[in-house]
Amino acid sequence: MNRLSKSLLGITLSVSLFTTANLLAAPQSAHAASAASISAASTAVSGNANRVISTGKQYLGVRYKFGAQKGNISSFDCSSFTQYVYGKNGINLPRSSSQQSQVGTYVPRNQLQPGDLVFFYSPIHHVGIYMGNGKVLHTYGKGGVTISDMNSGWWSRNYSTARRVIN
Template sequence: MRNSRLSKSLLGITLSASLLLSANLVLSPQAVHAASVTTATATSTALKANSILATGKQYMGVRYQFGAPKGSTRSFDCSSFTQYVYGKSGVNLPRSSQAQSHVGTYVPRNQLQPGDLVFFYSPIHHVGIYMGNGKILHTYGSPGVTISDLNSNWWSSHYSTARRVL
């Protein structure tokens, strides 16, 4: 009986080792490495987007001023706001919303992710940061830095394009 149990254990270990070696032949080290690099990049991008959004939210209510000076946190216009909060996370953006609309890569509206820049009007003269769940963080007029619903009639009808810069 003892011999039988030992034989079964050895058989189980041998089968497990065979399956493991077979899996290693099927899943090459390059495929495993590529998958882990992709996952790490996605995680890094999500962390950076969260950092940008957290930085931007710290300025909720800061007044809007057209042509606000670069680097000022006493007032923002839409593009100085995006330039400032992205800059805090090491992402350099040009000063104007029109120029910002040419950096990064185009993103279809149905594929927006937190941290994407969203642009409004034609020609473009407003920019905000997509937060997820149809919300944007941006600044304009009397509310100053605020959160708006991208899917509301007004913002939705003035939506122009989006760019991914992360």
């Protein structure tokens, strides 16, 4: 083989190896982008849930009033509270707890995540915001907006279902 032929063969092999390496690397880069997208989506969900919970906690102690008017922040009933808090975070909910129990996606109790709506009684007539660690942010009775442990006592026995409305 002459010198020119060897040089051309060397260049051809180098270009082939470079092209093959780039083709093999492309799927790994696409996979990494997908993993990053999934991680960003998870962060967005938890960020939205944290904002909902933070908004709700601003109203701790606000008095309970059955049939409180939509948008009234001097008193809430359970569903006007959730409707207001989620609405302040760009999520529109219907007015009653029964109606709210029909929106979003069903969530089994063992898969609850912060920001999920949790419902009580059968038929449903109470709703709260799941905070994580068995805690629910809601309003009822003399204490008004409060945090309760839904894994024990009355709240545990009367748990009905849950819905995820934060995507």
